[in-house]
Amino acid sequence: MTVSYNFAYLDEQSKKMIRRAILKALAIPGFQVPFGGREMPLPYGWGTGGIQLTASVIGPDDQLKVIDQGSDDTVNAISIKHFFQKTAGIAITEDTETATLIQTRHRIPETPLKKGQILVFQVPIPEPLQFIEPKRPQTLKMHGYEEYGSMHVKLYEDIARFGRIATAFDYPVRVHHRYLMSPSPIPKYDNPKLHRSPAVLLFGAGREKRIYAIPPYTDVVSLDFEDYPFELEHWEGACAVCGSTQSFLDEIITDDNGTRVLICSDTEFCRKNAGSSQP
Amino acid sequence: MTPVADLNPPPLLKVAHLCKFFGRHMGCHDISFEVCPGEVIGVVGESGSGKSTLLNCIAGRIRPSNGSVWFRTPDGMEDLCRCDEARMRRIIRTRTGYVTQHASQGLKMHISAGGNIGEKLMAAGTRHYGKIREAALMWLDKVEIDPGRIDDLPSTFSGGMQQRLQIAANLVTAPEILLMDEPTSGLDVSVQARLIDVLRKLVFSLNLSMILVTHDLAVARLLCHRLYVMKQGEIVESGLSDQILDDPRKPYTQLLVSSVLKP
Numbered sequence: 001m002t003v004s005y006n007f008a009y010l011d012e013q014s015k016k017m018i019r020r021a022i023l024k025a026l027a028i029p030g031f032q033v034p035f036g037g038r039e040m041p042l043p044y045g046w047g048t049g050g051i052q053l054t055a056s057v058i059g060p061d062d063q064l065k066v067i068d069q070g071s072d073d074t075v076n077a078i079s080i081k082h083f084f085q086k087t088a089g090i091a092i093t094e095d096t097e098t099a100t101l102i103q104t105r106h107r108i109p110e111t112p113l114k115k116g117q118i119l120v121f122q123v124p125i126p127e128p129l130q131f132i133e134p135k136r137p138q139t140l141k142m143h144g145y146e147e148y149g150s151m152h153v154k155l156y157e158d159i160a161r162f163g164r165i166a167t168a169f170d171y172p173v174r175v176h177h178r179y180l181m182s183p184s185p186i187p188k189y190d191n192p193k194l195h196r197s198p199a200v201l202l203f204g205a206g207r208e209k210r211i212y213a214i215p216p217y218t219d220v221v222s223l224d225f226e227d228y229p230f231e232l233e234h235w236e237g238a239c240a241v242c243g244s245t246q247s248f249l250d251e252i253i254t255d256d257n258g259t260r261v262l263i264c265s266d267t268e269f270c271r272k273n274a275g276s277s278q279p
Numbered sequence: 280m281t282p283v284a285d286l287n288p289p290p291l292l293k294v295a296h297l298c299k300f301f302g303r304h305m306g307c308h309d310i311s312f313e314v315c316p317g318e319v320i321g322v323v324g325e326s327g328s329g330k331s332t333l334l335n336c337i338a339g340r341i342r343p344s345n346g347s348v349w350f351r352t353p354d355g356m357e358d359l360c361r362c363d364e365a366r367m368r369r370i371i372r373t374r375t376g377y378v379t380q381h382a383s384q385g386l387k388m389h390i391s392a393g394g395n396i397g398e399k400l401m402a403a404g405t406r407h408y409g410k411i412r413e414a415a416l417m418w419l420d421k422v423e424i425d426p427g428r429i430d431d432l433p434s435t436f437s438g439g440m441q442q443r444l445q446i447a448a449n450l451v452t453a454p455e456i457l458l459m460d461e462p463t464s465g466l467d468v469s470v471q472a473r474l475i476d477v478l479r480k481l482v483f484s485l486n487l488s489m490i491l492v493t494h495d496l497a498v499a500r501l502l503c504h505r506l507y508v509m510k511q512g513e514i515v516e517s518g519l520s521d522q523i524l525d526d527p528r529k530p531y532t533q534l535l536v537s538s539v540l541k542p
Contacts, residue, residue, distance in 0.1 A: 132387075145365045147372075149402030153387075153394050156401065159408055160393055160430050225408040 008055040008088040014038050018056040018211070022202060025213035030179030031143070032126050037209035041083075046076060047105060048206025050122035051083070054103045057118060057202070058084065063091045065099035070107040070248065070265035077105075094268050106169075108190040110247045110269040113199035115216065121184040123205040126212065128172045128182040148180045151223060159228055168233065174221045175214055183220075189232050189248045194220040239264045242274035289351060291316045291455055291488050292337070297346035299332050306332035307512040310346070314456065319482060319489040321503030321520065323496060323535070329512035330492040331460055337490065338458050339371045350374065351455075373403060376449030380461040382441030385448070386433045392419065392444055393429040399452045418447040422477050439470035443477055450481065456488040463498050475501050496539050500524050508532050 006012065014036075021035040040048045058064065064084055068077040072094045080103060081092050093099050096111040103120040113119060129139040132150050142148065151172055158166040171188035175181045183194060184203055194201065194214060201214040214220060224230040238245045240261040247269055249262040264270035290313035299306035307329035314320050322330045336343040339359055348359040350370055359367050379385040386395050396415040397405075405411055412429075419426045422443040424436075433441050442462055449457060462478075463471045475498060482489060482502075493499055499506055499520060506523045508516040508531065516529045527533045 141364075141368075145368060147368070147402065149404060150398050152401040152406065153390060153398050156397050156408065156411060157390060157394050160391055160412075224406075226406050227408050 005087045007060075008058050008084060009040075010038060010052065010055040014052075015056040018052055021211045022053070022056070022213060025202070025211050026200070026215045028179070029214055029218050030173075030175030030181040030212060032210040032212045035209055035211050037206050040206065042079070044207040045124060047080060047103070047122035049204030049208075049211070050103050050105070050120050050206075051080060051204075052206065053120045053202050053204040053211065054080075054084065054101060055088075057120075058088055058090060058101055060088070060090060062100045063093045063098055065093050065096065065102045065268075066104075067102065067107060067109065067266075067268075068105045070109075070250075071267045073267065096268055106185050106187075107248070107265060108186055108193045110264070110266045111272075113193075113197055115198040117199040119197075119199050119201050121186070121201065121203045123182070123184040123203045123210075124207070125170075126182055126203070126205040126208050126210040128170075128180050143179060146178070148174070151180060152225070155223060155225065155228070159225070165224065165228055165231070171230075172223050174223065176218050177221070180223075181212060181214075181220075187233070187248055188222065188230075191220070191222045191230075192232070196220075235262055237262050239270060239273075242270045244270065244273050247273075289356075290314060290349075291318075291351050292490075293347075293349040293356070294333075294337065295347045295349065297333065297336055297348065298344045299329075299336055299341065300344045305329075305512045307336070307509070310514060312507060312514075312517070314488050314490060316455065316488055317482075317486040318505070319491065319503045321499040321506045322490065322492045322509060323494060323499050323506055324509035325494065325535070328509040330494075330509055332512075333509070334458055334460050334490060334492050338375065338377050339367050340377075372399075373452060374455050376446075376454045376457040378442070378445050378449055378457065378459040378462045380464055382433065382438070382445050385445045386441065388432065388434050390432070391430045392424070392433055392436070395433060395444060395448045396451050399448060403452050414451055418451050419444075421450075421481070422447040423473070437470075439466050439474055442466065442474055446477070446481070450485070450487075453485070454487075456490065459489060459491045459493075461493055461495075462491070463493065463495060471495075471498065478502060496524060496536065508535065 018035055021033045025033045040051050066077040066080045068074040084090055085092055096109040101118050105122045127139055129142055131154055133139050155165050169187050170182055170185045171191055173181050173183055196217050198216050200216055203212045222230040235249045239249055240263055244264055247264045247266055250265045251260050252263055253260055292314040295311050297310040298308050310333055324330050335341045337348050343360055349356045350359055393415040396418050397411040400411050400414060415429055416426045424440055424443055433444055463474055491502055503520045506520045507514050510531050516532045524536055527536050
């Protein structure tokens with residue numbers, strides 16, 4: 001006996017509810033909109049928030065790309081792709097340029113996004129103020145009254161301890177000069193890509209049941225100090241596969257002697273780049 | 280005790296007919312008093328007499344059932360119980376400090392001493408690490424903590440140091456009034472003496488007002504210009520500290536004063 005699901009697994013009422021939350025999130029950039037998160041057939045922490053957003057906005061003509069840590073072929077990415085292939089029968093792609101919908105965990109593709117594309121982020125902890133103020137009613141008030149000064153305490157602690165802002169991922173940003181937002185655990189290297197992005201950026205936190213969004217062409221500013229400005233990480237060397245120096249590089253240990261190589265974290269970008277440099 | 284600095288300027292804080300009910304239970308009832316700039320007010324009484332409830336109402340931490348808390352701002356006197364919450368929070372944040380009995384409630388224990396002092400500065404808009412650092416070092420010195428411990432966590436500090444750190448963290452933005460809830464309880468006597476010393480110095484050098492809630496009459500006598508004695512949520516007697524402690528008039532105050540152990 002075959003079990004048939006609704007298109008993209010979620011029932012239409014749930015999709016409607018999530019789409020309403022998305023519209024509200026887009027209307028108030030960076031504001032966390034609570035939504036009635038549904039049980040999905042994968043564990044919390046694996047992208048239940050992202051998968052619900054994807055299921056709600058996906059259509060039969062969409063080309064879906066799923067990446068995990070920049071890679072198209074990790075278990076998590078492949079499972080989510082299979083899931084939508086099975087339940088929605090949509091086309092799967094690895095090509096960032098032709099994809100209309102990209103679900104991501106931990107990275108923004110190196111290939112610049114275009115108008116009309118939607119990027120869905122999987123978010124574990126949506127509340128950037130949680131480190132400073134664990135009480136939810138208090139953080140709501142801090143957002144409401146724009147009391148964000150103490151967020152800098154986190155950066156202060158970094159400088160006091162390490163001599164620089166050591167926060168390397170989930171680096172807090174101000175969206176549209178108003179709401180403080182956690183950009184999900186993307187490296188801070190990707191923060192500038194959020195700024196005035198032509199694509200729609202949607203963030204879904206399944207366990208915490210929050211949705212937030214950055215509409216296209218919105219200002220996104222990373223927090224910093226006057227005397228310790230926001231800086232991007234850089235690497236000594238280039239990608240061992242494609243030779244790129246313009247992408248986020250992972251350090252990979254290749255043997256028991258501690259030999260290390262740097263390789264692009266975005267596998268699709270790396271493959272394309274390698275192909276074009278070695279015709 | 281040194282005389283009150285100046286009684287002529289308008290009061291900094293005016294509490295009028297303040298009441299707080301917790302259901303059928305009365306926290307405090309019909310409390311009225313004024314605090315002038317530079318004046319130190321003590322609120323004494325046994326546990327459960329409504330001292331802390333009163334202080335929490337003034338600090339905006341709980342909403343009074345009735346009455347007003349007028350605070351002097353550059354725009355005139357403002358009633359914290361009537362103005363909108365954002366405004367109330369801004370006034371409380373920038374113009375008052377609040378020192379709790381347990382430092383772990385007033386400090387962020389997972390953040391270094393410097394970060395704790397800097398937090399209020401950053402909340403007030405300072406975005407220059409060097410300046411924050413400088414202020415933190417200066418304040419550690421003022422409250423007699425070794426500036427070398429700026430990057431240590433408060434949990435590694437002794438109880439007295441934590442309390443002094445809490446005071447520094449509150450005073451860094453130059454508030455006009457410091458609200459203190461039993462700051463010396465739980466400290467041994469020599470540590471208490473040092474804390475009181477630091478407080479006296481700061482109060483006089485900064486012309487700071489203070490409301491000190493305590494059940495320790497010795498501390499009240501050392502620090503306060505005026506005292507209010509509370510019993511079952513109401514003020515039973517008020518006056519100059521020495522007058523109250525040397526010549527108590529109401530039976531309850533006489534009982535309170537006579538029950539202090541003398542070595």
